[in-house]
Amino acid sequence: MPELPEVEVTRRSLTEQMVDAVVHEARLGKSLRWPLGCTEASLAGRVVGALQRRGKYLWMPLSARPMAAATEDAGGLLLHLGMSGSLAFGRDLVPAGAHDHFELTTSRGTLRLTDPRRFGAVIWSSGPGDARAAKLLSALGYEPFDPSFDGPQFHRLLKVRRAPIKAVLLAGQVIVGVGNIYASEVLFRAGIDPRLRSNRISQARAHRLLAAIRQTLERAIALGGSTLRDFRDAYGSAGAFQAEALVYGRAGLPCPNCGAPIRRLEQGQRATYFCARCQRR
DNA sequence: AGTTAAACCTGGTTGC
DNA sequence: TGCAACCAGGTTTAAC
Secondary structure (H helix, E strand, O other): OOOHHHHHHHHHHHHHHHOOOEEEEEEEOOOOOOOOOOOHHHHOOOEEOOOEEEOOEEEEEEEOOOOOOOOOOOOEEEEEOOOOOEEEEEOOOOOOOOOEEEEEEEOOEEEEEEOOOOOOEEEEEOOOOOHHHHHHHOOOOEOOOOOOOOHHHHHHHHHOOOOEHHHHHHHOOOEOOOOHHHHHHHHHHHOEOOOOEHHHOOHHHHHHHHHHHHHHHHHHHHOOOOOOOOOOOOOOOOOOHHHHOOOOOOOOOEOOOOOOEOEEEEEOOEEEEEOOOOOEO
């Protein structure tokens, strides 16, 4: 489910409800991708800080006591929603089901991670120097909305890769947050063939692609993300961007721009949707 | 080092 | 209806 817009929508809805909450109890059910890395009891009494996002990861600061200086205790939880994860928060959640794998009971309500496929993760990190967290975050590319990231820099990074542009976007080593839905969508909006090799992209088209990424992700965030099957924000609301998808999941349907049938192909074991007439090599 | 395939899981949909 | 095959929003790991 979750690409950058869904994770960002989750971050915002969670932060509104959870900042300053005091943790009462943590409960881990079926194992997720990795072990938690601390005892559940060691989270009790900690105070939730403002959530941050890096790529598709969420960072929840958990201070050992109220008003602790950041330098004094920079610990917290690193969360990833994987393919099918979502987070819910509230005082009266429905009883936990078979796919609810992590719960954090707090003074303001209960945070619950639901993830049928269990590709998601919750790991304790003691701070920036934490090796496990650093390993996950260190190879990540630029944030799409980082103001210091611009078209020329994007172009330079694309020039040194030979994989198809779709694969380069998905890999997240150049720019983070673009998953399988939005990769097809941004390439359509930029008029670029997903099979085009990254190093063959001109500077002008790189600029156009970056602009399309920013506009598309921004619009998706504004619409609460995409809900294909089960994504919900922390209030339980579904997203609406899927209704504005121009090519994703629309094989055989007419291109909204030229009417030619949208094509589906496979790249790196993932489906890609595009219009062979509007998107050029 | 870069690129590609396999692996991790479960559930819903499609087709015979 | 039953059941196999295929599909799904991600990322790590191993292998060319």
